[in-house]
Amino acid sequence: EESGLQIASRYKHLVRLAWGFLDTYGFINVGSGPGLDVRPSEGGETREAVLVIGAGLAGVSAARQLHRWGYRVVILEGRNRPGGRVYTMRLEGGAHTGVADLGGSIVTGIDGNPLAIVARQLTIPMHDISGKCPIYVDGGSEADKHVDELVMKQYNDLLEKCDRYRDDMGQVADLLSLGTALDTLWQDVEKLGPDNPFCALQQQLLHWHLANAEFANAAQLSSLSLRHWDQDDPYEMEGPHVFLPGGNVRLVEAVL
Incomplete structure (x- = not known):
């Protein structure tokens, strides 16, 4: 606010826009930095105590921010560790050690993602996850590329048809599951080519895509509701998906 006094009035609306952009996309006011602590003034009333349920990343981040604002904060956690669904296990074998994330293991989208901001503040390298995903069949050989691409297209077509059916049905789509819709549509595809020698392989590859969706x-x-199963898609973070060496527990430790 004090800085704003130094800016001409005709430009002040731009300051709010710039601040909103930086704050929304996590360039400021997030992460493991010291932040700006707000303490009750001497002789003033002590702020209320706040009880935070759960010591996952959301809980500890909220508690950290509330503490900066001068509140007394207590976190209740049912487990004997913080992190919630982020759980990095240390593995040891002889002279070798390593870690494995048994819970949340991928930072999905790093553009404006507060987790990516924390990683940068800690100078943790972020390794991009390759978009390539070869599928292997029984015997260890890679699935035929042509059939793989065909089934991928068929699967995406099925999802698009589900979208159209959902739009046509309206609220009735609440009564159907995504699985029922996909099974029904795939049966129609199978009827088109019962003598196709690739049908068995196509079925196996489709099962992989269905399992991946689950x-x-x-x-x-x-x-999953046919009508609502993908309702979070518009809110997904953009940018590459990455993983962090040493496990995501490093993020938890940084915000504690």
């Missing part, structure tokens, strides 16, 4: 949504397709 992994991404942390739920069985039969439990």
